[in-house]
Amino acid sequence: xxxxxxxxxxxxxxxxxxxxxxxxxxxxxxxxxxxxxxxxxxxxxxxxxxxxxxxxxxxxxxxxxxxxxxxxxxxxxxxxxxxxxxxxxxxxxxxxxxxxxxxxxxxxxxxxxxxxxxxxxxxxxxxxxxxxxxxxxxxxxxxxxxxxxxxxxxxxxxxxxxxxxxxxxxxxxxxxxxxxxxxxxxxxxxxxxxxxxxxxxxxxxxxxxxxxxxxxxxxxxxxxxxxxxxxxxxxxxxxxxxxxxxxxxxxxxxxxxxxxxxxxxxxxxxxxxxxxxxxxxxxxxxxxxxxxxxxxxxxxxxxxxxxxxxxxxxxxxxxxxxxxxxxxxxxxxxxxxxxxxxxxxxxxxxxxxxxxxxxxxxxxxxxxxxxxxxxxxxxxxxxxxxxxxxxxxxxxxxxxxxxxxxxxxxxxxxxxx
Ligand SMILES: [Zn+2]
Numbered sequence: 001x002x003x004x005x006x007x008x009x010x011x012x013x014x015x016x017x018x019x020x021x022x023x024x025x026x027x028x029x030x031x032x033x034x035x036x037x038x039x040x041x042x043x044x045x046x047x048x049x050x051x052x053x054x055x056x057x058x059x060x061x062x063x064x065x066x067x068x069x070x071x072x073x074x075x076x077x078x079x080x081x082x083x084x085x086x087x088x089x090x091x092x093x094x095x096x097x098x099x100x101x102x103x104x105x106x107x108x109x110x111x112x113x114x115x116x117x118x119x120x121x122x123x124x125x126x127x128x129x130x131x132x133x134x135x136x137x138x139x140x141x142x143x144x145x146x147x148x149x150x151x152x153x154x155x156x157x158x159x160x161x162x163x164x165x166x167x168x169x170x171x172x173x174x175x176x177x178x179x180x181x182x183x184x185x186x187x188x189x190x191x192x193x194x195x196x197x198x199x200x201x202x203x204x205x206x207x208x209x210x211x212x213x214x215x216x217x218x219x220x221x222x223x224x225x226x227x228x229x230x231x232x233x234x235x236x237x238x239x240x241x242x243x244x245x246x247x248x249x250x251x252x253x254x255x256x257x258x259x260x261x262x263x264x265x266x267x268x269x270x271x272x273x274x275x276x277x278x279x280x281x282x283x284x285x286x287x288x289x290x291x292x293x294x295x296x297x298x299x300x301x302x303x304x305x306x307x308x309x310x311x312x313x314x315x316x317x318x319x320x321x322x323x324x325x326x327x328x329x330x331x332x333x334x335x336x337x338x339x340x341x342x343x344x345x346x347x348x349x350x351x352x353x354x355x356x357x358x359x360x361x362x363x364x365x366x367x368x369x370x371x372x373x374x375x376x377x378x379x380x381x382x383x384x385x386x387x388x389x390x391x392x393x394x395x396x397x398x399x400x401x402x403x404x405x406x407x408x409x410x411x412x413x414x415x416x417x
Contacts, residue, residue: 016384016391021377023395024402029134029414031406034157034271034302034327034356035365036139037127039148044118048091048110054360056083056331071103082334082371090367094126113363126362127153131369134403135412137356139215139271141175144182145206155412157213157271158206160259163199164218164252167237174221192238196258200265207266212410213300214263216256217273222249223281224274226256226290256290264296269323269409274305274312276332283308284315291319298409300354303328304340313340316348323409324348326401327356330371331364337372341379341401350397354406376401 038054052064061078065071078084088101095112096105116122127133137155140146144159165171166179169188180186183198203214218224233250237243243251263270274284284305291299300323305312315322324344330337344353357368380394389397407414 017377017381019391020380020384020394020398021373024373024376024398027399027402028132030132030369030402031354031410031412032131032133032136032327032356032365032369033300033325033354033406033410034139034358035136035154036141036358036360037136037148037154037362037365038360044120044122046114046117048106048113051113051361051363052087055087055364056359057081057087059083068103071106075101075103083331085334086331086367086371087364088367089370090363093370094130094363094366123362124150124153126366131362131366134414135407135410137212137271137406137410141215141217142177144177145209145211147210151210155212155410156206156210157215158203158211158268159215159217160199160203161216161218161221163259164255166195166199166255167234167243167248167251188238192235192254195238196255199255199258200262203262203266203268207268211268212412213269213271214259215271216259217277218252218256219273219275219277219282221278222252224272224284224286225281226253226286228253228257228289228293230254257293260290260294260297263298264294267411269298269300271300271302271325273302275303275308276306284311288315291315291322295319295321297321298323300325300409303332303358304337304344306332306336309336309340309343313343313347316344316352322348323352323354323405325354325356326372326375327354328358328368330375331358331368334371334375337375338379341375342383345383345397350400351405351408353401354409355401372402 049064052058057078065074091109092098092100096109099105101109135155136153137157138147139157139159141159145156147154147156161173162177162179162182165173169180172178183202189195189198230250230253233247234254237247237251240247260270275282284301298321301312302325304324304326306329312324316324326337355372357365359365359368376398380397383389384391384394
């Protein structure tokens with residue numbers, strides 16, 4: 001890629017970008033490592049307004065106006081937001097002849113969506129025929145370990161946050177999952193070790209029933225600085241009628257170390273939400289001791305720790321059991337994902353990056369897929385243009401990130417090309 005004069009550079013990048021974007025779009029059997037897919041087929045009377053309320057856009061901008069004038073103002077406001085950008089494009093491709101959602105075509109896209117959604121299995125056909133997913137790792141946080149009745153496509157991850165609340169018989173996580181109900185116990189075992197054994201056995205059963213990973217999203221409840229030296233305080237939390245905040249914290253720490261040992265025993269990667277969440281203390285560096293002291297455990301670090309991506313890059317560089325997962329990142333900030341991909345390939349290798357849509361609906365999942373295809377093409381085109389990577393190499397890397405890395409990490413049999 002040498003010998004071009006100033007001014008031609010952009011054209012060359014565009015040509016390479018196009019070739020790589022086409023290569024990304026051609027990958028079939030994509031593995032989405034993280035999804036909260038809702039059975040949309042149950043609600044065939046949904047409107048576009050209701051669909052939008054199930055997207056990330058609704059987190060920050062919940063009011064989807066219903067008059068033309070207010071919609072114009074709304075789209076002017078959120079039009080730069082990555083969540084909106086990719087949902088608008090997805091809807092455009094699915095229902096608007098390729099034209100992204102705007103205030104002007106809103107009603108037309110709404111009508112086309114409602115028509116399409118009346119066909120049974122419409123949303124599933126988006127996942128299978130448009131996205132062409134080979135497998136989706138499903139995080140059903142309101143029913144841990146469920147495959148929502150779609151075992152061929154959905155490979156469940158087992159949400160383990162509730163087990164960090166097992167210091168009390170009525171403990172539960174933020175999603176109202178009660179550990180003792182999940183364990184089928186009506187009272188606490190005498191010793192904390194017996195509780196951990198019960199958790200171990202439960203995970204073994206979930207593994208045998210098809211769960212491919214464990215999931216921790218505790219960064220929505222506390223910081224990620226897990227300390228291995230607090231076993232005594234953890235035991236006190238287990239036995240105290242009203243444990244102190246420090247003892248509760250120590251119990252969580254001890255359980256995280258136990259879960260990492262159990263994950264290694266059953267050869268299940270542990271997926272951990274890093275970054276954002278409740279913000280303070282959610283940066284991935286808090287996991288350093290956990291990662292260092294559990295070399296046999298595979299740590300899938302979700303969302304690449306955004307906005308503290310450098311923490312994940314440092315951990316990736318130093319520990320071979322770290323697997324950054326790009327899920328959600330291209331939807332949070334497309335530019336951040338482009339930056340991260342390039343740097344992660346440089347400080348790590350081509351085999352540890354994975355991606356998931358991290359969405360509730362098929363339409364937003366397709367938007368997330370469009371986003372990661374763009375990020376991969378853009379990031380790798382720059383490496384090719386600088387002669388740091390060949391185009392063939394870039395195409396292989398794209399396929400690895402969208403499919404084969406996740407198949408290997410989660411032990412999912414491959415399909416598609
Ligand atoms: Zn998620």
